[in-house]
Amino acid sequence: MTAAVFFGCAFIAFGPALALYIFTIATEPLRVIFLIIGAFFWLVSLLFSSLFWFMARTITDNKDGPIQKYLLILGVLVSVLIQEMFRFMYYKLLKKASEGLKSINPDETAPSMRLLAYVSGLGFGIMSGVFAFVNTLSDSLGPGTVGIHGDSPQFFLNSAFMTLVIILLHVFWGIIFFDGCEKKKWSALLVVLLTHLLVSALTFISSHYGINLVSTYIIMVLMGIWAFFVAGGSCRSLKFCLLCQDKDFLLFNQRSR
């Protein structure tokens, strides 16, 4: 557990999120504000989930044994439900705020719902990733031997990759979710909820790192492709972007659609 592990895992987990923040969000003050409000909503959802788990534990009088494991699993699933509920509430808030901004100054282009979907997803993702990983990261700076009791020595790497995939998944879920809400396609919301539950449930079999990590990455890629098409991308625009032929197709140049 050295500085190399610390910096390596930190950049693996938070590098893409940091890059996304620097290139797409940091330049616009309004986006930063919506990002922080998104992070706050995730935080409040976590608070309610913890409250639920705490109450469930006090009801069962903190007995040790398999019941604690079941309570934990229940806590995780309820937490996922509450997170998606708060995502919906944030959508409602943004909708009202957008309308408010539009009514006050119709000339100014308020951020589009798609952009807000991306920003909110990133806010949720960053907060979720940070809360999941930062304590582990700070422990990695201290002394110790990983896996001395027979656990996997790849604990830090695994956690870092898992955090990265969770952050990216939240971004894609945000885009798909908001689009589903806008177009009243409730099936999209259901799919987001189910994949979120699936990803969390996959972490229950954490003894098999390879399986749950690889399957989560596959889910992330699928969600990413879906979010790309939902956000208005197409194969043609992707080709233009990769060949640098048309800068209007780059994400951060998009105006409100």
Place this chain on the structure above:
Amino acid sequence: MLTFMASDSEEEVCDERTSLMSAESPPPRCCQEARQGLEDGENAAQWRSQDSEEDLDDADRYVCSGVPGQPLGLEEELTLKYGAKHVIMLFVPVTLCMIVVVATIKSVRFYTEKNGQLIYTPFTEDTPSVGQRLLNSVLNTLIMISVIVAMTIFLVVLYKYRCYKFIHGWLIMSSLMLLFLFTYIYLGEVLKTYNVAMDYPTLFLTVWNFGAVGMVCIHWKGPLVLQQAYLIMISALMALVFIKYLPEWSAWVILGAISVYDLVAVLCPKGPLRMLVETAQERNEPIFPALIYSSAMVWTVGMAKLDPSSQGALQLPYDPEMEDSYDSFGEPSYPEVFEPPLPGSPEGELEEEEERGVKLGLGDFIFYSVLVGKAAATGSGDWNTTLACFVAILIGLCLTLLLLAVFKKALPALPISITFGLIFYFSTDNLVRPFMDTLASHQLYI
């Protein structure tokens, strides 16, 4: 000076004063006997600044749109357009201050060691029973708040009787103490932590340069960024002193009580701060720049509202516009967004768009940092609590600025942020931490 020497630690006396002073001026003043007067003077100065802001508000409202002659209808649009930018202009310094405080708390063990208490919090918390401890902390808070109220009233009185020299002297003494003494102690502790040796001549040179440039930047003229950096540094130093010398429960109760006091003092018609603001408005005087963090981007020297009677300390952002009243702690902060100076003033070269800025009192910086620093110090090595408090404070600041844009008058910056911060601290520490720890130990992700 005698008081200072007699106390256990130099910070003891300073703390209390400093807190009051901080809002107005750097804490070093606290340590001095004259602090009392200074604090009052400072508070008065703060209020004054707030007052000036309010004055400016009325005067500048008509030029709110930043361009003289623009119809008032554009005022709202520009307010909104700049609103987000102002929020970010305050997010950045508040975040930087908190980062400095948290980084120091987590690495330098000196600031988390218990080494005595301030004389303003005489009751100890080392009692066996919970009830006694709670009672002691409430008593400590009462003493602290009453000292603050007394100093505030003294400051109003000083201001009313135009003791500007006294106030200025006080401010300068406070900055001196903060910039030299506290910096020296801080540097000493940091060097001790990292086991770096530094000889006295180098130390003297470093501290002298740091302090002298700081005094010049804060009280006279200097680049805006440098002045902002110095104000952030002294707020962080003050917050560290508070974190070290306030006992645990007392700190939380004091934070709560200060926000209530802030709310009352700024919004009640008979509140001392409000009276100060009104007096300053009547006199049309500027605010002391040493007590306020200003984010004004550009300023011109030829401001029309320069007041020759207010001594020296005219800083750059001493622009009468956009002053955020915020007082150092306890004082209500009036985050206000003001427009650039009147169009009639001789500043043809004014870039009015750039003149918009927001001011926040140093006291707010200090108390935000105290909250986050205490969360970092006591959270058993837990970063989640610190981050939760940080996000809560930023959200509170955002809401306060939103209210400011709606109401367009001086508002206290402490209540909403501190309330959110306290709620999130206690709930994260007691509810979220066990949940996240259990999840992490089983490697589950939600």
